[in-house]
Amino acid sequence: MAAFSFNKIVIFGVGLIGGSLARALRERAGLTGAKGEVVGVGRSIKSVERALELGVIDSAVFLDDDRALELALRDADIVLVAAPVAQTEPLLRRIAPFLDTRTIVTDAGSTKNDVVSAARAALGDRVAQFVPGHPIAGRESSGPDAAIPDLYVDRNVVLCPLPENPASVVERVADMWLATGARVHRMTAEQHDSVLASVSHLPHVLSFALVEMILQAPDAALKFSFAAGGFRDFTRIAASSPEMWRDICIANRAALLTEIDAYTNVLARLRQAIDTADGAALQAAFERSRTARTVWQQGGAIKAADDSAQ
Amino acid sequence: MAAFSFNKIVIFGVGLIGGSLARALRERAGLTGAKGEVVGVGRSIKSVERALELGVIDSAVFLDDDRALELALRDADIVLVAAPVAQTEPLLRRIAPFLDTRTIVTDAGSTKNDVVSAARAALGDRVAQFVPGHPIAGRESSGPDAAIPDLYVDRNVVLCPLPENPASVVERVADMWLATGARVHRMTAEQHDSVLASVSHLPHVLSFALVEMILQAPDAALKFSFAAGGFRDFTRIAASSPEMWRDICIANRAALLTEIDAYTNVLARLRQAIDTADGAALQAAFERSRTARTVWQQGGAIKAADDSAQ
Incomplete structure (x- = not known):
């Protein structure tokens, strides 16, 4: 498992999927001198506060708080959207105004063609910063309490790179998932x-x-x-x-x-x-x-x- | 769980289903002075010998041995046919010539309408001695080695009595299954x-x-x-x-x-x-x-x- 260094990752949705990525990166991935901060963003104050309490994330931001969201997204290395697929477009629209040009955005949605359409609609030209992804993992339980650092070990993560994605951007998302112990595969969104x-x-x-x-x-x-x-x-x-x-x-x-x-x-x-x-x-x-x-x-x-x- | 006394039960097919009934009756059911002998009958010498070796049955009979089969069926209280449903009719035809008028026959087949037809064809008027049954139980493994005394505990056993069956005959089969820890239900074969x-x-x-x-x-x-x-x-x-x-x-x-x-x-x-x-x-x-x-x-x-x- 490769070491994966980052200064700041922002995760929208700190339940099973987002929370487990946070825990895997904080507890499993080697950090070589980088800051390694994980910010959790949630629609409900309850779930982000619970994630903070559990130590799943370093800081919590409420989705409706413009100023906090702007600060959270500033200088972020990677943004993960880990929410139900139907929320992808509104979330990306919410993120877009505050998105740094150097930040990479990815998602964890169960379907990919619709996510690509949502990303194109919400991000326009900046869709080159967005790498569609799907970690194929789950548990019977959900929410921040269900998040575990080993959820992705030996599980498949599919990335569906866009023609606009620079190779280095895709590589960086792949490295993040490899650091959780997952196997990373690439295919088209259709496939x-x-x-x-x-x-x-x-x-x-x-x-x-x-x-x-x-x-x-x-x-x-x-x-x-x-x-x-x-x-x-x-x-x-x-x-x-x-x-x-x-x-x-x-x-x-x-x-x-x-x-x-x-x-x-x-x-x-x-x-x-x-x-x-x-x-x-x-x-x-x-x-x-x-x-x-x-x-x-x-x-x-x-x-x-x-x-x-x- | 009621005590269940018997002098001799003959089981055709000593795999998971038949073998587990044998073990349940020998190891779980209370015997009040009765002989409690369990005879296993098999098509393959290997499986009945294995059942004998494991102590699942008291004696083993090879299906093709006329003389041994006749002796086994003489004075039997109950005969259980625990074989694939397609073998029900040939097995009942094989049993018919040696069947005592006081012996009760039942089966463990997964379907019942076809078993009723098979029993009518094979037994004729003596179908009154035959109570169609289906213990709804299973395990991933099969054969005499898979047989366990607790297979039927809290499992459903369905009996589909025929109009010809005397009430006492149905009651006796129900008592046998109750002694294994099963719940016994009655319904029509169609149901x-x-x-x-x-x-x-x-x-x-x-x-x-x-x-x-x-x-x-x-x-x-x-x-x-x-x-x-x-x-x-x-x-x-x-x-x-x-x-x-x-x-x-x-x-x-x-x-x-x-x-x-x-x-x-x-x-x-x-x-x-x-x-x-x-x-x-x-x-x-x-x-x-x-x-x-x-x-x-x-x-x-x-x-x-x-x-x-x-």
Whole structure:
């Protein structure tokens, strides 16, 4: 893990994601003589004060305080926007007037195409200072109390550099995440949104849909009373934040619709195999899934069904 | 937990389900002077010998040995068929010639309508001796080594009595399961199959389908490499036995098709809300799911969306 020096980092949103970055940089990253100050900015006085109390940040700023915000952003090395994706544009508009030309801005949003649009709209030409990012990490709990220094160790962080970003700017954001113990990958915002729609956003929608479907059955209570371990695992993500997933579904609408349609087609094919009692087709599909899931669990590389398209 | 006395129980299939019943009855259930012998019958010499070696059963019989099977079934109190549902009919046909009129037969199959048909076909008039059952319990591992005496503690066991079953016969099977620490419920085979299709069989198909869909993408390897915790939980059941789930899908075809169609409709409605960026509809649906999932996890009773239909 590389040492990462900085004088000041300003984090908008000091909950699990922003707070864990703060703690990782303060507790894990080596500082070579630099000041290493972490400023937390929040909409609610309560959450920034709690972060300060926990020692997650060095100083706390209330988002609506113009003067404090200006001082916080002056001479900042890096600004991280760690808020729900729907708040990215208003937050960047709030930051823009006080943004130093040498400050690098990045984010932690779960979707990237919409964040790029928001950044272009809010920052204009200064979008060259903005590097879209997504640390793929989470815990069941949230808020400053959930922040831990090791959240990003061995987790994937995706950066989606813009054509306008100077290489050194992207490099600096990558170095920050590497210092937390994360693995850093680069891809386009389109590729990111398609990958995440497939392995994260779609499963959430499918899980919510199962609970919704059972709720609509006249014998819902009976059905829930016989749900067991398979249901528990499958629906764990159906207890996720409704607001967050509403925003993600809308922010990543195009990619998610493509995935829903592809999934509906696969489900229709399995339905057909069940309807015609085609045991061979069912077993073949289930075997493929089991093998891929097992290899994935063991950390192995998975070959696509159609290798020629790789 | 009630004491449960028996002279001889014969279990066909001494893996996780049959072996755990054997261990529960031998190690947990109180015996009041009765002989309490457990005979294991298996298709493979290896698994019954392993069960004998582990002390799961008192004696082992090879399924193809006519003479040993006849002796094993003579004077048996209860016979449990704990084999994949597709084997129910051949096993009952194998048992029929040696079945004492006072012996009660039950099973542990995951589907019940097809088991009832199999029992009627194999046993004819003697179907009055057969009580269809389903202990809803499982572990990740299988085979006699996975058998544990506590597998059924606080788990649900469903009995689907036939009109032909004398009340005392059903009562005796219920008492056996109660002695393992299980909760015993009664419902019709149709009701059982509909409930299980909804909360177990459908989620398995949906989980297999997600992995299958990603495998078909040209960038499958990339997608799997960014899959995280939500994917892990959602697809845990996609590593289940392909043969077992092929058989369940076909055995419970009618109920499962009904559930797949209901699910497809719910998914289409969510798709529509995403397509039209209807945040309110998405949030409302996700809220309902989160509430129901949370209440379920906490062991509470869940009210159906349409209470008037209860």
